Amino acid sequence: MQEGAQVVVEVQGAMSPQQLIGTLVKAGELTDPASPRGRLLNAAARLFEQKGFSRTTVRDLAAEVGILSGSIFHHFSSKEQILCEVMKEVTIFASARMRSAVEQAASPQERLRACIQSELEAIHERAVPGFSILVMEWRSLSDKSQKEVLLLRDEYEQIWLDAINSARCPGGDATVVRRLMVGALSHTYSWFKARENGLTIPELADRAYQIFAPKS
Amino acid sequence: MQEGAQVVVEVQGAMSPQQLIGTLVKAGELTDPASPRGRLLNAAARLFEQKGFSRTTVRDLAAEVGILSGSIFHHFSSKEQILCEVMKEVTIFASARMRSAVEQAASPQERLRACIQSELEAIHERAVPGFSILVMEWRSLSDKSQKEVLLLRDEYEQIWLDAINSARCPGGDATVVRRLMVGALSHTYSWFKARENGLTIPELADRAYQIFAPKS
Amino acid sequence: MQEGAQVVVEVQGAMSPQQLIGTLVKAGELTDPASPRGRLLNAAARLFEQKGFSRTTVRDLAAEVGILSGSIFHHFSSKEQILCEVMKEVTIFASARMRSAVEQAASPQERLRACIQSELEAIHERAVPGFSILVMEWRSLSDKSQKEVLLLRDEYEQIWLDAINSARCPGGDATVVRRLMVGALSHTYSWFKARENGLTIPELADRAYQIFAPKS
Amino acid sequence: MQEGAQVVVEVQGAMSPQQLIGTLVKAGELTDPASPRGRLLNAAARLFEQKGFSRTTVRDLAAEVGILSGSIFHHFSSKEQILCEVMKEVTIFASARMRSAVEQAASPQERLRACIQSELEAIHERAVPGFSILVMEWRSLSDKSQKEVLLLRDEYEQIWLDAINSARCPGGDATVVRRLMVGALSHTYSWFKARENGLTIPELADRAYQIFAPKS
DNA sequence: GATGAATGAGCTTTCATTCAT
DNA sequence: CATGAATGAAAGCTCATTCAT
Helix, strand or coil, rough: HHHHHHHHHHCCCCCCCCHHHHHHHHCCCCCCCHHHHHHHHHHHHHHHHHHCCCCCCHHHHHHCCCCCCHHHHHHCCCCCHHHHHHHHHHHHHHHHHHHHHHHHCCCHHHHHHHHHHHHHHHHHCCCCCCHHHHHCCCCCCCCCCHHHHHHHHHHHHHHHHHHHHHHHHCCCCCCHHHHHHHHHHHHHHCCCCCCCCCCCHHHHHHHHHHHHHHCC | HHHHHHHHHHHCCCCCHHHHHHHHCCCCCCCCCCCCHHHHHHHHHHHHHCCCCCCCHHHHHHHHHHCCCHHHHCCCHCCCCCHHHHHHHHHHHHHHHHHHHHCCCCHHHHHHHHHHHHHHHHHHHCCCHHHHHHCHHHHHHHHHHHHHHHHHHHHHHHHHHHHHHHHHCCCCCHHHHHHHHHHHHHHHHHHHHHHHHCCHHHHHHHHHHHHHCCCC | HHHHHHHHHHHHCCCCCCHHHHHHHHCCCCCCCCCHHHHHHHHHHHHHHHHCCCCCCCCHHHHHHCCCCCHHHCCCCCCHHHHHHHHHHHHHHHHHHHHHHHCCCCCCCHHHHHHHHHHHHHEEEEEECCHHHHCCCCCHHHHHHHHHHHHHHHHHHHHHHHHHHCCCCCCCHHHHHHHHHHHHHHHHHHHCCCCCCCCHHHHHHHHHHHHCCCCC | CHHHHHHHHHHHCCCCCCHHHHHHHCCCCCCCCCCCHHHHHHHHHHHHHHHHCCCCCHHHHHHHCCCHHHHHHHHCCCCHHHHHHHHHHHHHHHHHHHHHHCCCCCCHHHHHHHHHHHHHHHCCCCCCCCHHHHHHHHHHHHCHHHHHHHHHHHHHHHHHHHHHHHHHCCCCHHHHHHHHHHHHHHHHHHHHHCCCCCHHHHHHHHHHHHHHCCCC
16 A cells, blocks of 8 residues: 555656645545544644644634534544644655655756755645644654654655755755755745745745755 | 854954843843843743743743742733843844944955854854744734834844845845745754754854855 | 502512522523533622622632632633623523512502512522622623623613602602612612511511602 | 810811811821821722722832832731721711711701711712722721721711611611611712712702601 | 832633543 | 533732842
């Protein structure tokens, strides 16, 4: 099933976020967003991103999906577990999305460009919201949960490191460059609003690429 | 390029953080860090940075300076006001620090380099902790407080925009570049530890400079 | 004159306080006193009357009905809302009670007499305690809550004004007379104890009637 | 000195409130309203009347007279003692005022009329505010303080009982009549505003007199 | 006498979590 | 599975009172 999923992902690089989610759901890697659990995770992602983890109450969450707060604990054992699951699903989705984007890129430069745009899309798309949570709410996670997420996260980061290395970006070793980049990109959540800034996501990706790309 | 950086560091040594604070205190722009209010603000900056605003209780804060929780409200009218005051003082200090660093830089490139290093020092120095709070806890501030801080913040950002513009950085208009930079630099708080990464702040500033500086 | 009073008492006996409450509960106008919310409201009425609103803590209230203080906020959003709800329910109950008493009175004089006795019973009966709160704790209510209660209160006061007008009481316009009466009657809560004063409520109502009734 | 005071009071029946206060201050029966203690008592009377005892903080009180809250305790040992002293001074002032008013009345009816007007003036005059506190905040007083005030109060009430008895008011024994009256009159504080109701204090006294006076 | 800092008990309220129905 | 009532710990905050200066 894992393999099946990867095959599908590879073949359909031009899939819409909705299609990609559908594929990953069928592969058992993501929770069905139509299920109670899935609706809860989506609502959580949205609220944690908007208001922050600790300013979001389980009552807010329950209200958002139209149940009572007590019922949440039939699906998750704690509020923190919800955060953890959100982060895992977001990571899985972002990984799949980025892998498919990178695979379609021809040159190292294009690969880097694809990574940047893919991450920005993950941050700002409505499809599976919550990417900025990975950065902003990292400290809200227990050590145990952090480890769980890091396991999935490593895979995602490896794609980045490869892209940065092969594109020969300035700024020294790829780890440091990537860390500066993750800060820059995730912070866009706080200020970039597609409608207001007169800037589209691809345009924003261009700007970031101009900065981080190798000097020609 | 490394040399340019080192020059800045030496020159800037003209006034230590402690001295600068002393000057600002005498000018009535900062609270005396030895006063009860000042000790509270410093402790708040430290704790808000370490644990986050909402995970820090007023009891934590009180314990940190050796008083009882009720006594805090002699000096501040609410927990949120403490955050606001911390942000204002941090901004004032960071502005003064950066202005003096920029003034001693000879070229546009050196000015940009000075800005980067100055902000990194603000983030990681112990002198006036709390710079990363400005980014990380922005949403914990009420609209009213945000406006108060923004008034001071504008001044600080203007120095940056001037530096970015005159250095002719890539990435389009200076506002967007600065926003990407803010994210990149403030996020270093989460991962950069001078002792562990085998990287000093000037070295880290160099890396960032290599990325954001104009392509030669 | 004593006889007139006794007739009213006998006739009014047609419905006991308990029965009237039952009817109002079924009609959805009062909270069921057996429900958690109803038990809380009754306890609040008792305590606010005995100790005053601000000297009654939500912990007192919770202890009185055998729950913990936090649980109160499942039923009410604030302590002040409890006061508001108590006042509304007391007003509704007192209105219904007085209306039925007045309807059974034959003459204008008997109607006034019935009003006086009905209000005294509302003040001193155990059935729905809390009438004196309406006067004594009025200032503890926010402006918004005051308006809510006044809406219900107007109806109650209209019955009084009609009775005063048709009985041709001395003392000028009915509004002023009623206000003097409200003060006189509600203050009895502070000094009248049926067992101690050697005076029953109907007897006390007689005394008040002798004072406020038209001079023959 | 006690005698001297009484002589003065007798002789100058037409004294203004200010003059009467001056006399009582000289006789050592009231605190000089210009002294810090006196200003505190006046402010307390005003605030307790406006907002209620428990809703008035010692900080409010201090702010009202322009000192800091800690300084209050150089003049009074507790907040409750302030209330007690206010009540005592108000009682002394109201007694002196009513005694002089009653002495100038020719008939029993006029004496009753004088009592009513005198009490209304005590309630609504600005000179020594706080009469309504005697009724409204009685429960805020400790048992010990209640006894102290009652000692002075008895004298005041005796004047009333004599007036009621000699005027042959309806409503049974004078104690009950007086109690109904004190409720009616003190409650006027809550609704009577000289400027708004189109009713002066003497006119209001007339209305009350028409109600409580003997039926002709 | 006043100040300002601190106390400490107690307040109302919040909230993740539990559990009988 | 969902409900709704309750829990209980802990939160932010209030306030009368104390006391060294």
